[in-house]
Amino acid sequence: MEIKDAVRALKDKGRIRIKDGQGTILELIEISNWDASMDDQEGIFLFFDLFQIRSVAEPFSDVSLDIIEYASKPTIYHSPVNRVLKSGPIKESVVKFAIIRKDFWNRLLFAYSQPLILQYGKSSQFDFETKEYFPLLSAGTKEIFLSPEGDIRILKA
Secondary structure (H helix, E strand, O other), rough: OHHHHHHHHHHOOEEEEEOOOOOOOOOOEHEEEEOOOOOOOOOOOEEEOHHHHHHHHOOOOHHHHHHHOHHHOEEEEEEEOOOOOOOOOEEEEEEOOOOOOOHHHHHHHHHHHHOOOEOOOOOOOOOOOOOOOHHHOOOOOOOOEEOOOOOOOEEEE
């Protein structure tokens, strides 16, 4: 799979399905193309860098930012939604997001340059296939709630 082809398809169609190295179908969706009537409320915003977090979550304390920056294992963060975000998987005023650092996936997100929404594919059809494993599917994936005030709650260790 060529990253440039995937990015072009995302920009043209607003969403693509990628089969990862474990055989899981991952659907990547532009924020503007997310549809509450057909898409999953459990979707996860994907970022390639810390600065993108402010587009979906309230500003964080320095402690919370340090936790995100120095996390060594794949982690899904839950946080109160930014008031300016009107579309996307928002559940009870909370969004889920992850910083993807694994080389191939980080390069894909960087090449697209905007946050994407991940949902796990409900069909067996896919547009692209890669041998690369998606990091959030590993058994060691953590989930943490972070509040703007610095409150931290481990949801899944």
